[in-house]
Amino acid sequence: MKIAVLGAGAWGTALAVNAASQTGRAHSVNLWARDPLQARALQGQRENQRYLPGIALPAALGVSAGGAAALPAVVGDADLVVLATPMSGLRGLLSEISGCAVPAVWLCKGFESAQGEQSGLLAHEVQALVAPHLLAGVLSGPSFALEVARGQPTALVAASQSPSVRETLVQAFHNQTLRVYANDDIIGVEVGGAVKNVLAIATGLCDGLNLGLNARAALITRGLAEMTRLGVALGARADTFMGLGGLGDLVLTATGDLSRNRQIGLALARGQTLQQALAALGHVAEGVHCARTVLKRATSVRVEMPITEAVVNLLDGKTRPPQAVALLMGRQAAGE
Numbered sequence: 565m566k567i568a569v570l571g572a573g574a575w576g577t578a579l580a581v582n583a584a585s586q587t588g589r590a591h592s593v594n595l596w597a598r599d600p601l602q603a604r605a606l607q608g609q610r611e612n613q614r615y616l617p618g619i620a621l622p623a624a625l626g627v628s629a630g631g632a633a634a635l636p637a638v639v640g641d642a643d644l645v646v647l648a649t650p651m652s653g654l655r656g657l658l659s660e661i662s663g664c665a666v667p668a669v670w671l672c673k674g675f676e677s678a679q680g681e682q683s684g685l686l687a688h689e690v691q692a693l694v695a696p697h698l699l700a701g702v703l704s705g706p707s708f709a710l711e712v713a714r715g716q717p718t719a720l721v722a723a724s725q726s727p728s729v730r731e732t733l734v735q736a737f738h739n740q741t742l743r744v745y746a747n748d749d750i751i752g753v754e755v756g757g758a759v760k761n762v763l764a765i766a767t768g769l770c771d772g773l774n775l776g777l778n779a780r781a782a783l784i785t786r787g788l789a790e791m792t793r794l795g796v797a798l799g800a801r802a803d804t805f806m807g808l809g810g811l812g813d814l815v816l817t818a819t820g821d822l823s824r825n826r827q828i829g830l831a832l833a834r835g836q837t838l839q840q841a842l843a844a845l846g847h848v849a850e851g852v853h854c855a856r857t858v859l860k861r862a863t864s865v866r867v868e869m870p871i872t873e874a875v876v877n878l879l880d881g882k883t884r885p886p887q888a889v890a891l892l893m894g895r896q897a898a899g900e
């Protein structure tokens with residue numbers, strides 16, 4: 565199988581490295597970077613020094629130079645196209661490959677920023693608008709890029725309404741270090757991937773304020789309930805949120821120190837401003853970008869999400885970290 569990975573950030577590079585490192589597999593993997601300078605650096609250094617330093621690119625991994633000009637040839641030669649762009653870049657890249665005849669899947673997790681009165685869209689909703697004829701899906705689940713690139717054991721979920729897309733993803737990425745589970749509930753998997761980033765900011769804040777393990781467990785559990793309520797309201801199945809795309813991804817992102825969103829919460833707890841926290845991070849933290857959109861989408865379907873609302877108020881500077889905690893703890897008693 566010929567696999568084209570479009571986007572040479574940390575996660576795109578890691579997945580490409582993992583797929584190209586499997587001996588005895590008939591896969592040819594090509595990594596494409598939009599920036600020609602970055603592509604040439606990857607070719608010359610055989611390492612993604614900006615996004616995944618210390619991980620050598622295997623000899624079997626090709627890197628396409630030429631930027632946007634090379635994109636048609638890269639896509640046209642592939643059996644599977646993987647879009648490894650942040651959520652903010654998904655719409656544009658989908659438009660560029662809208663005529664693609666082979667399965668195309670994305671790795672990004674989040675809601676697109678809301679446009680005026682329109683609530684923000686999930687990735688599959690964006691695809692339905694700009695590239696409706698694509699055979700499409702998402703590869704998600706609890707996965708830090710560095711561990712996947714190192715070949716440490718990881719389980720992912722391949723979600724699509726198309727059985728052929730799910731099967732293609734399993735064939736492409738299921739190996740000795742990656743276990744890929746198929747799921748037809750793309751709404752649930754995408755909601756889980758988006759909301760867990762917001763909840764990870766809240767958990768980082770909780771830990772940064774030294775509120776204790778009891779508080780962390782309560783926050784993750786109630787956050788899972790928020791995530792599930794929103795997903796079901798949008799058409800997902802409740803049981804999806806007990807799987808890799810829900811609980812699994814939430815636990816990893818909320819508690820693992822490789823999580824960018826958790827690091828934002830920890831930084832805010834130390835008294836840093838959001839701008840200082842983002843500057844120190846140096847990478848995209850999707851929870852910061854989509855928190856307001858998650859809350860707006862929840863409001864549009866009349867779903868209450870108090871933890872998400874507390875994170876939004878914190879990011880907007882309306883409350884300080886201790887106030888956010890006090891507001892959550894001061895809520896009126898209710899049944900679970």
